[in-house]
Amino acid sequence: MRSHEAGALHGQAGDRGPAWLKVPEDPNRLVPRLWSDGVSKVDGVLTVAGESVADLAAEFGTPTYVVDEDDFRRRARGFRDAFPAADVYYAGKAFLCVAAARWIADEGLNLDVCSGGELAVALRADFPPARIGLHGNNKSVAELRRALEVGVGRIIIDSVLEIERLRDLTAELGVTAPVMIRVTAGVEAHTHEYLSTSHEDQKFGFSIAGGDALDAVRRVLAEPGLELRGLHSHIGSQIFVTDGFEVAARRVLRLHAQIEKELGVALPEFDLGGGFGIAYTTQDDPSTPEDLARGMLKIVDDECAAMGIAVPHLSIEPGRAIAGPSTFTLYEVGTTKTVALDGGASRRYVSVDGGMSDNIRPALYGADYSCTLASRASDAPAVLSRVVGKHCESGDIVVKDEFLPGDVVDGDLLAVPGTGAYCRSLASNYNHVPRAAVVAVRNGEARLILRRETEDDLLALDLG
Numbered sequence: 001m002r003s004h005e006a007g008a009l010h011g012q013a014g015d016r017g018p019a020w021l022k023v024p025e026d027p028n029r030l031v032p033r034l035w036s037d038g039v040s041k042v043d044g045v046l047t048v049a050g051e052s053v054a055d056l057a058a059e060f061g062t063p064t065y066v067v068d069e070d071d072f073r074r075r076a077r078g079f080r081d082a083f084p085a086a087d088v089y090y091a092g093k094a095f096l097c098v099a100a101a102r103w104i105a106d107e108g109l110n111l112d113v114c115s116g117g118e119l120a121v122a123l124r125a126d127f128p129p130a131r132i133g134l135h136g137n138n139k140s141v142a143e144l145r146r147a148l149e150v151g152v153g154r155i156i157i158d159s160v161l162e163i164e165r166l167r168d169l170t171a172e173l174g175v176t177a178p179v180m181i182r183v184t185a186g187v188e189a190h191t192h193e194y195l196s197t198s199h200e201d202q203k204f205g206f207s208i209a210g211g212d213a214l215d216a217v218r219r220v221l222a223e224p225g226l227e228l229r230g231l232h233s234h235i236g237s238q239i240f241v242t243d244g245f246e247v248a249a250r251r252v253l254r255l256h257a258q259i260e261k262e263l264g265v266a267l268p269e270f271d272l273g274g275g276f277g278i279a280y281t282t283q284d285d286p287s288t289p290e291d292l293a294r295g296m297l298k299i300v301d302d303e304c305a306a307m308g309i310a311v312p313h314l315s316i317e318p319g320r321a322i323a324g325p326s327t328f329t330l331y332e333v334g335t336t337k338t339v340a341l342d343g344g345a346s347r348r349y350v351s352v353d354g355g356m357s358d359n360i361r362p363a364l365y366g367a368d369y370s371c372t373l374a375s376r377a378s379d380a381p382a383v384l385s386r387v388v389g390k391h392c393e394s395g396d397i398v399v400k401d402e403f404l405p406g407d408v409v410d411g412d413l414l415a416v417p418g419t420g421a422y423c424r425s426l427a428s429n430y431n432h433v434p435r436a437a438v439v440a441v442r443n444g445e446a447r448l449i450l451r452r453e454t455e456d457d458l459l460a461l462d463l464g
């Protein structure tokens, strides 16, 4: 989506919304695969795990992220069970707080963190450090020192400087650092497409094609304080099929085999990263963890057999696919207006009490979302609507196109599914709007797991 100084997206003549967006027979009806397991409508009111959104809004206010805890846990288990012989690292960058870290620990997964702050949350949750992996293209000496001091299970190296920092820190602390090396396989994947290039113009990892990866392996093997566990590759996000993983796996395993042949070292592990897609709208058809596992495990087995090497211990790092679908954001409608478009069409703008400060993805990536009227049933005909935020920014769009009942008014509650990943974790205080609360619901019980920020919290930073 192109943002335009004068306005986010000038309506196209006779705009009826994107081709994939069908006019629903009943705009009240939920599309099951867009919502978490525990969500349904009771007399038109959205309900999750036995709690109605009317009660949730009354108790916790809006905007609020509502997490279906059992759904989150089931999705975590789903990956663990689909990849029984692998280590599944939940990518905390998608959404992390003490409660979520504990759910992940409970369900037997490992945790991938990519900053000192995420590591601090994990430690506050008493997450076993040996099951934590530390990522990041620019880890500070302080972050590396903390990771070594608490004994994280692995550090994924991303630069030559980091090898030197770890050499010095392990010597100083008298410890051995278990490490992986992040390599770039020349693959960029997204939904059904993947781009296969010989090299990659991006900040992460060591290039296989350029020889940097093999050079990094040699450097790490020469350091007595570093224990090289294996190679790591992450090829993209919102991936629906395994094609890109196949190319990446082949290229990384080819390097793995070369290391074994030329350097005489059989690396025990291999990580294929995350990136598993979810359904945000009716146009999305992501694969299940089982389907992905079947495809990826076969790829790894076949490639290793073809190269005559032992199959290394696999790990993966799903984030979005565990956190994303488990959560919806609950908003209250503040204002509505209908705007005439060229060619006689019109668009209904529905403004809610949140926006890009709680979900930056539409503005940042042009991401699509869906939406439903959550506080009542309506028999008004569906009209093409755009749900927008309260921020002074024309790109402040929450849901670009959705058919909502034409009688949505201020005071109604709207719910946007699929906001469990990269929403709260990317939240901001734009326009000094406090960040929204996060509520977990389970068995008819709702509890606050991240409290709403207050203006006093914001002012506490302001030294005048």
Ligand SMILES: Cc1ncc(COP(=O)(O)O)c(C=O)c1O
Pocket: 091, 093, 094, 112, 135, 234, 236, 237, 238, 273, 274, 275, 276, 317, 318, 319, 320, 321, 421
């Ligand atoms: C190294 C790495 N692993 C895992 C992930 C998680 O990706 P996703 O949430 O799409 O599964 C990311 C996301 O950027 C990543 O950079």
